[in-house]
Amino acid sequence: MPSELDTSAWTGEGSFTQLVIDRLRELDGVRLVRVENDMIRGDMDGYWDPDRQCVAHTQFYGFVSGTTIEGTFRTTYSAPFIETSGRWFVKKTTATLPSGNRS
Numbered sequence: 001m002p003s004e005l006d007t008s009a010w011t012g013e014g015s016f017t018q019l020v021i022d023r024l025r026e027l028d029g030v031r032l033v034r035v036e037n038d039m040i041r042g043d044m045d046g047y048w049d050p051d052r053q054c055v056a057h058t059q060f061y062g063f064v065s066g067t068t069i070e071g072t073f074r075t076t077y078s079a080p081f082i083e084t085s086g087r088w089f090v091k092k093t094t095a096t097l098p099s100g101n102r103s
Helices: 016-028
Strands: 004-006 030-036 041-044 047-049 054-065 068-077 084-091
Touching: none
Parallel strands: 004 030
Antiparallel strands: 030 041, 041 054, 047 054, 054 068, 068 084
């Protein structure tokens, strides 16, 4: 569970945002999550990066639009490595079973 989940600036609108908040509450390693209507920001606890053999720290930012959240992340390292950054997205979909597996 995040050490801190700040939804004080969120109006409570948006079922997809609520699903994301509910899922974030279940994750270990997320230190802070702030939700403001269509924006989500988070900080991860430091974690071991096996490729770089040092502790990494990641921050992420995202914006909700309909059933999609997309954003950026930035990772810094305890050893002298250049920070890494990139883009990410998540899209809400409905699960469908293969036609032979329906109950």
